[in-house]
Amino acid sequence: MNPKHQSLLDALNACVAACENCASACLQEDDVKMMAPCIALDRDCADICALTARLLARGSAHAQHLLRECAEICRLCGDECAKHEHEHCQTCAAACRRCEEACRQGIAA
Known part of the structure; x- marks a missing residue:
C-alpha cells in the first residue's frame, strides 16, 4: 500500500463507521419511515467507502474510478x-x- 493514501484510507474508514452507526441509530428513532432516505444513503455510502478503501489498500487500478x-x-x-x-x-x-473532500483530493492526485 502506498503510504500517501493513509489519510484517504482513514477518512474512508471513519465514514464507514459513522454511516453504519447513523443507520443503526436511525432505526431506533420514533419515526423510522421519515428516516428511510437517510438510512438508505448511510448504507450505500458505507458500502462504497468500504469497497473504495479495500481497492485502494490493495493498489487496484480500479480505485481511481x-x-x-x-x-x-x-x-x-x-x-x-x-x-x-x-x-x-x-x-x-x-x-x-x-x-x-479526501476523495476529491485523491482524484486530483
Missing part, C-alpha cells in the same frame, strides 16, 4: 444527514464531508 462515485455518495449522504438534528446524523454528515 470508485473515488468519483465515493465522493458523490458522500456528498449526497452528508447533505441528507445534515437535514436531521440527531447527533448521530450530524456526526455522520461531518464524516461524509471529510471523506468527500
Whole structure:
C-alpha cells in the first residue's frame, strides 16, 4: 500500500463507521419511515467507502474510478444527514464531508 493514501484510507474508514452507526441509530428513532432516505444513503455510502478503501489498500487500478462515485455518495449522504438534528446524523454528515473532500483530493492526485 502506498503510504500517501493513509489519510484517504482513514477518512474512508471513519465514514464507514459513522454511516453504519447513523443507520443503526436511525432505526431506533420514533419515526423510522421519515428516516428511510437517510438510512438508505448511510448504507450505500458505507458500502462504497468500504469497497473504495479495500481497492485502494490493495493498489487496484480500479480505485481511481470508485473515488468519483465515493465522493458523490458522500456528498449526497452528508447533505441528507445534515437535514436531521440527531447527533448521530450530524456526526455522520461531518464524516461524509471529510471523506468527500479526501476523495476529491485523491482524484486530483
